Amino acid sequence: MDLSALGSCLISPSCVITQSTSGLIIGLLLFLVAAGVSLIFGVLKVVNFAHGAFYMLGAYFAYSAYQLSGSYLIAVLAGGIGVAIFGVLFERLLISRVYGSPVLMQILVCYAMILILDDVVKIIWGADFLSFGMPPAFQQLPILFAGGVVPVFYLFLIVITLIIAALLGLLITKTRYGKIVRAAAVNPSMVSALGINTGVVYASVFMLGGLLAGLAGGLAAPVRSLTAGMGTSIIIESFIVTVIGGMGSVAGALVGSILIGLVRSFGSIGFPLFTEGLMFVMMAVVLVLKPSGLFGKEGR
Amino acid sequence: MTTTTNRTIFSAENIDVFYGTSQILFDVSIAVSEGQTMALLGRNGAGKSTTLKALAGLAPPKRGKTTVLGTEMQRRKPHVIARAGLGYVPEDRQVFPEHSVEDNLLIAEKKGPNGEDYWTLARIFEMLPMLEPLKGRMAGRLSGGEQQMLTIGRTLMGNPVGLLLDEPSEGLAPVIVQQIGALLRKLRDMGVTVLLAEQNMHFCLGIASHATVIDKGEIVYRDTIEALRANEDVKARYLAL
Amino acid sequence: MSARSSLLRDSLIAIAAFLVLAALPYIFPSKGFTDFVVRLAAFGIFATSLNLLVGYSGMESFGHGLYFGLGCYTFALIMQNFAVSIPVAFLLTIFLSILVAVVVGSICVNLSEIYFAFLTLAFQMLLHSLIIAWTPITGGDQGLTGGIPRPPFLGIRLDNYYHLYLFSSGLLVVCLLAMHHIVQSPFGYTLRMIRDNVSRAPFLGINVFRVRLMAYVIAGAFGAVGGIVMSLFVSGAFPDFAYWTISGEAIFMIMLGGLTVFLGPLVGAVMLLLLNDVVTKLTSHYGIVLGGIILLFALGLRKGVLDFVADMWRDRRQATLSAENRSEVAASAKPAVAAGE
Amino acid sequence: MLTIENLSKSFGGVAATNDVSLHFPKGSLSAVIGPNGAGKTTFFNLITGAFRPDKGRILLDGTDIAGLSPPEIVRRGIGRAFQIARIFPTLTVHDAILGAVQAHRHQHTVIGRRFPLPELEDRAAHVMQLAGLTSKAKIVSRNLSHGDQKLLDIALALVLEPQVLLLDEPTAGMGPEERWAMIDTVHRMWELERMTLIFIEHDMSIVFKIAQSVKVLSYGRVLAEGTPDEIRRHPEVIKAYLGDEFEAAHA
């Protein structure tokens, strides 16, 4: 524990800027994954443990697309769209068969999926870790701002993830699709009786969740090493985020993600050996004080 | 008065419905023709709701068939049946509590099976004026009566050719029940085809033209509602009023 | 109540089961077999203890591994650092687990479903973080190494594999007997009531918090016993035993074997351990094969194996019962007498 | 004897129960009526401790029980059944009732013995008899008919030998025949056990038939109280709740 270091960081603008951007970048990438987890839980009441594997697939799809095309844009889109399609297949072929089963049975299916996907990745892309490489456009010196260091690539990621977050927010709250999705979360059979195909709604939610996770995987690929099993740590953090933010709340996922990002970045200064534990402490504190999470609705 | 033709809008033919292993409906047949308001009467647990659910696709029959505008629907999902033109208003209202009144209506917006687009937000508010000032309010905060109006309006937004109404008077204060009755009369006068499930025959009297009585999952009586009103035997045996 | 077994009958079955287990090594004289049974004892006790919560109390804990890890580490640490006998270390470990369960349970048990699940998980991961961070005591990520001393007690020498086998089998049988007794006790039925309808129970005068806490503590204590057996098997302790995956495995055992039948988790433990061992032996594509088999079970049966069997039997019995009742009612039905108007 | 004094409770600024004062003499049979959203169920929830009142007192035989938890209130003798039957779906009728008996007798945390405790069987049998569920003892609750589930719910409350029994729409969702059978059963229970019985009901024919006294709630306030005859003619009640047609139909 090093509280004096934390204190001196908090009064130095350069430290605050550097750590805040690093917190934001960790948090916002996490948000893309966590938002999908939260959405899928909110609408389908499925705790999608396989979502980390979605993120992994996104990174690998992006890797292969980048190898073939050399374009980072195409790579990210390939990651997003590829996983979106995979999400639909996963929902239609597997998860839809255990709707109405106990939550734990659904988790069992997700767990089986993780086992299979990790192995498949190993077979297709090999057991060795892969490195994507920084796209040439971002091979630039970081920007200095009030003494703080902000890499160009991270600035790009922050902007793009914020745009995605805003679009997602608009989609969920303002569009007819979003209204239907939220209605299906509350009362699917009524939605169906109004002439809306809930099967399509469910599949589309998995598609959206897959798209977000795939985009996250693709966007992060230049700065993460790709290995089978890389989804594990992000899924645990995503669950912390969704629990802190409130299961089912996209806004909560955003706040929770940024919170976790900041806890990590400032925590690594104040509590270098206990940053991981800090996240769990935070989750426990939030759950004890507000059991349904910051943005969650009070359950009975 | 209503324009009743002989064209059947929707029907159930000899359907058997099961919940799990227990059979709820036995060989039930019912047909509602264009412009008709049919009352489906019976005690609680007699099978009224189940009949409506079977027609709406929410409780698929094991045997027999259901039709909407002549097309077989017994194997179809609820949304397909809704799109074929059959609107369903559930007994326990089931508004989307965290959506605004307006959003509740907009979610259900669609054209009818033949491209009908009579019902719009404006027309719904015209017919249900008490909802308009509440359009921004969360539906969960409405009173029971307002919620009942909203669910009827919501179903109408889908421009259905036929309407299934499950006990719209249930659990409401007498004053509200009177308002619901007035609304249903209005719909009848517009020529909307309705199957109205009710326990309360008196409520149906000024609304429905025909009545079907169901008991223990079987249809036991069919006639005009006036004939039923006069039939003390049927009333005593199956409605106990 | 013919279906309900008595304690005496249970005990006789338990003794018979233990005798069979004791004799088995003479039929299968392989250390591979005894190793398997020792691990089965650890996971069987652990998964069954979790099912006290999941299956009988409707408390879906994702963090039950807390007690497995705690039992494992506490027992190993006591044996390594203090010159006490195994029974003393055993009791101290259970005592500590109960203390921890009382504290953690007091915070968690009032939360509803998914939040209870995640808060218990958070506490388990806190223990895991602690084990990793507190290297001088716990050995950090390397685990507790150097082996566990096993002084003989009551003529039992746990450094002998057959003795360890008998000891573990004995513990398995005793723990299962005790847990079965608990679920068949008045308390066990109170748990079922809370599971079935948590909002009704308080209006019958049941202090839900207290009952749930008791269940949580009991499950924690038995979970720790599973951990102790595991620490004896590996002669140490590893942080993995407190990681979320260990809770996951117990959940999968329950789901595979069945959660409404008492022996379901044990059957699930046999299945998952066998699958693991066989699949690891046969292929390097462990994930695909195991994942595929789990999918077959999950999507094919949609419930645990024993649940599947029990439900078939139960449905048939209830169908007859309600049919009998219906005809009874029909026979005694009087003409309806309307009391009003 | 149950006395409510100035009871109030708001949710998000909206008063669900607003300064309600009512008195229920020992052994009385009262109905609570009112339009939907009048705060009837909230009123029950406050009495039984499901909600904590913002203000006011709930006096049971002179002792204030406001703010106690549901189990504490139950143990002081207020039992309750619910609008939608709250039962234990996987337990048989017998096991559910016996479970309630053991909770009532403080035996529900006993671990040393086996279920069912033989000394509790008599009470369970008596309650099943009272509720007319004896022949259904071995049926798993979720397989019961709707009416039987409501009976079981009431039976669970009866187990507690309550001084005060609150029934929230005991006949909700029942056909007329079933309705009267239920009311007969309830009336018989009241006569046999002589508890203070308070029930919420929408069916005015039932209310006016059996209630000794009727309390009318509207928008969280007491609109009127009195004998059935008084209430039937009460102009405000007619305006707010019963409606003109009711008078015409029941004239």
Added chain:
Amino acid sequence: MTSRNRHAVGRRSVLKGAGAAAATAIAGFPFISRAQNKPIKAGMVTIGSGRGAMVGSASSKGASWEIEKFNAAGGLNGRPIELIVRDSKGKPEESARIAREFVNSDGVDILFDADSSAAAFAIQEVAKETGVLTVHMNSETSSLTADPKIRSWNAFRSARQGIHDSIAGGSYAAEVSKTKGLKTWMGCSPDYAYGRDSNKLFFEYLKHFHKDAEVIGESWPKLFQPDYTEQLTKILQTKPQAVYTCLWGGDLTAFIDQSNIYNLFAQIQVFAINIADYSILTAVKNLPKGIHSGSRYLSTFPATKENADWAAEYRKKFNEHPVNWSWENASGAKFVTEAIKKTNSVDPKKLAEAMSGMTIDSPFGVGGKLTLRAEDNTLVNYATGWGETIQKDPYVPDVKAVDWKVILELEHEWKKANKYI
């Protein structure tokens, strides 16, 4: 092909790469498989799935190739070695279980531990209990063999060792510090036993050789942490002149990629002990110039023909570069085959006796020789050194070898300080 060979192949046909190689090694010489000559069984516990999957893939290749050579030369009087590889999934308790299963059910003669360090300790317990001949081929944690309480007569280590690397790193870093005037240091190592030990000892020996060095901060990423931004920004805040890291594998490539976008390597001298391994060197797309790294495996160090040939042949055979685990496992297998040849037996006592203090010819040793030191059954005299990276092959053109005399001297003191001797 004889029926027994078909059996052998069938059982393990699903094993990828190394397993298949071992299978062909046996199947390729049907005439030596006489029915009365049961193959010698060797069981390898390694990580075949998850983030550590590459450990299993490289380890089994290194060992199986050596075994293949042994079998091709006729084995032990016609008895080939059959290598069985099993996946512990990176869980120590599973490693222990598989090791026990190898001994108790499969009846292996030799146990190869190609697993993580944590697993090595668990397997060591099995070795002690069962008395099977065991070779730890990957664990670099010093106490495994240095601590007499943990050491066992039948267990050997054919891997590098943390203490050796730290002394080598410390002395090299001290030299660089003196020339470049580096005083302020920071550590950024993974938060687990290897990372903490390596970090601590590196700085201990840095200060030993260079008194002015000062550690002004530390940051501890988790093992397999996906994102190092928070550690990097902390380094940028602390502004040291030099940083030591013992991150490895995919974590290291992610660390380098992320450091690049902060332009870290231009501002700070980075000493990353685990870079000079082809798995890293070829994976990182924009390898920065001038990172100081210890040698893990390089075909140019030792700069001998034997070493270069070995690397070239390995590449031809497996279509990938050899890595650190490759040579460690090849060496481990070589010691065992040499011992079998020497003793003409697979009796663990005889083998252990032969292996203790054994010296073999090897491309990876200083002067072409590797030794299993008798006093603690561990590998010494392997090639170890440090150098600076360039962006392409040979990546680390000038490796400065560290003198083993210095290493052994300081190791001795370290053992005394830890009361191991």
